[in-house]
Amino acid sequence: MNFLEERIVKDGVVKEGNVLKVDSFLNHQMDIKLLNQMGAEFKKRFEGKPINKILTIEASGIGIACIAAQHFDVPVVFAKKSQSINLDGDMYVAEVESFTHKCINHVIVAQKFLTPDDHVLIIDDFLANGCALQGLIQIVQSSGATVEGIGIAIEKGFQSGGRMIRNLGFQLESLAIVDGMNAETGQIQFRDQNVPAKSGDAAGDGEICRSCTLD
Numbered sequence: 076m077n078f079l080e081e082r083i084v085k086d087g088v089v090k091e092g093n094v095l096k097v098d099s100f101l102n103h104q105m106d107i108k109l110l111n112q113m114g115a116e117f118k119k120r121f122e123g124k125p126i127n128k129i130l131t132i133e134a135s136g137i138g139i140a141c142i143a144a145q146h147f148d149v150p151v152v153f154a155k156k157s158q159s160i161n162l163d164g165d166m167y168v169a170e171v172e173s174f175t176h177k178c179i180n181h182v183i184v185a186q187k188f189l190t191p192d193d194h195v196l197i198i199d200d201f202l203a204n205g206c207a208l209q210g211l212i213q214i215v216q217s218s219g220a221t222v223e224g225i226g227i228a229i230e231k232g233f234q235s236g237g238r239m240i241r242n243l244g245f246q247l248e249s250l251a252i253v254d255g256m257n258a259e260t261g262q263i264q265f266r267d268q269n270v271p272a273k274s275g276d277a278a279g280d281g282e283i284c285r286s287c288t289l290d
């Protein structure tokens with residue numbers, strides 16, 4: 076097990092509905108030493124990529140992205156979420172479904188912060204069905220910038236987002252991939268990332284972004 080998997084086993088809580096709570100160290104209270112280790116690991120995994128900007132989404136991605144940015148020595152842009160927008164023409168906007176709020180959120184980035192010259196690393200805390208990521212990718216592509224890679228803390232490998240994003244050809248690096256979890260026993264099963272994936276691995280062929288999870 077790597078450092079993040081160990082911490083998930085120690086302090087993560089499996090909830091009904093395939094929800095993993097990591098709010099004691101990752102997305103409510105934040106363990107900055109752990110975030111720093113994650114930032115160093117992202118730097119290692121994206122070594123050689125000409126990354127000049129990190130893009131994330133409010134709120135949970137911001138802390139992780141900011142600590143990682145110190146390792147890359149680049150600025151962070153975070154996409155803002157809003158249910159209603161006044162489009163005044165200088166924003167990139169994508170639609171993202173929210174499971175918790177049962178509504179469509181608009182995800183917004185000011186055009187001045189993403190340009191065709193940018194080489195972007197997208198960072199977020201969780202990847203489930205991939206709705207949030209799809210929105211961020213769409214925004215980068217609208218700007219003419221390049222997605223150099225995607226760094227995720229925890230991928231839920233039994234949901235379809237990871238496979239969808241990898242099939243699109245992006246370098247997706249998830250520090251921990253949870254392939255199964257049991258709310259009754261609290262057990263969490265991680266994917267061995269040293270074993271090459273077989274085709275057909277990772278669940279969920281179905282439609283993407285029908286059910287985005289928590290925020």
Ligand code: 5GP
Binds near residue numbers: 093096200202
């Ligand atoms: P997706 O858009 O990939 O379906 O979901 C990603 C977003 O949902 C993440 O940004 C994260 O905030 C939230 N999320 C998805 N699954 C979980 C989970 O099991 N636990 C927590 N805490 N958040 C989750």
